[in-house]
Amino acid sequence: MASAMLPVEHVFGAVAEGQCWLLGMSRFTEYSVVGRTLPTEADPAPKLYRMRIFAPNEVVAKSRYWYYLRQLKKAKKANGEIVALNIIHEKKPLKVKNFAIWLRYDSRSGTHNMVKEFRALSRAEAVESMYQDMAARHRARFRNVQILRVAEIEKTEDIRRPYIKQLITPGLKFPLPHRRTKSKAWYAANRPSTWA
Incomplete structure (x- = not known):
């Protein structure tokens, strides 16, 4: 087939x-x-x-x-x-940027203001990450979150959150924990083809 x-x-x-x-x-x-x-x-x-x-x-x-x-x-x-x-399209959609999002959300106990930082390719992706994060950490639904402002963080010194700071260190390397050596095939399953 x-x-x-x-x-x-x-x-x-x-x-x-x-x-x-x-x-x-x-x-x-x-x-x-x-x-x-x-x-x-x-x-x-x-x-x-x-x-x-x-x-x-x-x-x-x-x-x-x-x-x-x-x-x-x-x-x-x-x-x-x-x-x-x-x-509104992103001007540089292939460049990774750091964003700060000011928001207000309604919880079970009241209304809260918050600033969150995200690393994304576009403002829309950062907002999507924010909604996922608010749903996971605070059980806040889409209807309960009001975005006040979205701004790109231009200088790395202005980044405040440690989970974003750890990604901007120069010479950042990630471990490869489960590398498996590829076994060499001793026998071929098919006959060699000499016709080109």
């Missing part, structure tokens, strides 16, 4: 932007969402409000936008509109 390589679409389904974490892409995409309240006679040209939202797709990005705008300004989806929704 001839084994043929299947296209990725056959294995994982249609791969959309920022939706296939099995292929090494991030589950989250960074969106720039711009919206406003609907124009009225009292306010014919309402202010535009722009936010950077990390979400798995556009529908969730719009939903989170209205969630935050409803808290910050007197605006909601019923009397507002989305003007623009764009994906």
Whole structure:
């Protein structure tokens, strides 16, 4: 039976932007969402409000936008509109960077502020790691975590967390604990082929 390589679409389904974490892409995409309240006679040209939202797709990005705008300004989806929704791509997606994420989350006992540091290729990957970390350490769900700010740490002196500091030491080496020598094949399973 001839084994043929299947296209990725056959294995994982249609791969959309920022939706296939099995292929090494991030589950989250960074969106720039711009919206406003609907124009009225009292306010014919309402202010535009722009936010950077990390979400798995556009529908969730719009939903989170209205969630935050409803808290910050007197605006909601019923009397507002989305003007623009764009994906923000990473400028250098192959460079490993250190990120600091300021967040607020609701636990069983109250609301807490926190700063976490992550090492990732993009802001979206750092945010995904943050959500995984918050779920593991604090049992915080996606709906309970509010991202306040995501910033790249430019200088290595500004890194505060020891689990990130240990990865930036010069000449870092990792042990290879379970190396197995490959046994030499004394006998060939097939006859030698001299025909070229």
